[in-house]
Amino acid sequence: xxxxxxxxxxxxxxxxxxxxxxxxxxxxxxxxxxxxxxxxxxxxxxxxxxxxxxxxxxxxxxxxxxxxxxxxxxxxxxxxxxxxxxxxxxxxxxxxxxxxxxxxxxxx
Numbered sequence: 001x002x003x004x005x006x007x008x009x010x011x012x013x014x015x016x017x018x019x020x021x022x023x024x025x026x027x028x029x030x031x032x033x034x035x036x037x038x039x040x041x042x043x044x045x046x047x048x049x050x051x052x053x054x055x056x057x058x059x060x061x062x063x064x065x066x067x068x069x070x071x072x073x074x075x076x077x078x079x080x081x082x083x084x085x086x087x088x089x090x091x092x093x094x095x096x097x098x099x100x101x102x103x104x105x106x107x108x
Contacts, residue, residue: 028054 030038038050047053083091 035050038053041047041053042050047056
């Protein structure tokens with residue numbers, strides 16, 4: 001049935017929203033033991049589905065890898081340009097001031 005708003009053309013699709021949320025399905029091979037553990041996690045309610053568990057696991061793996069990469073870059077930068085004694089003294093002073101300014105009695 002033609003759409004009068006589009007001069008007889010098919011209705012326009014909202015592809016921009018679809019593309020942003022689009023996912024790609026991949027196939028992986030897992031050992032029977034790992035699938036059993038995955039199913040156990042889903043049965044216990046840790047995840048809604050196998051897909052969610054795998055997705056969250058991969059997200060955690062990628063996040064950890066990126067964090068390690070960031071740590072490596074910081075180490076390299078500080079080895080090229082280490083802090084001066086004056087910078088370390090100021091950092092220490094600021095840390096001590098922050099600790100002394102903390103209302104510790106509120107926590108005990």
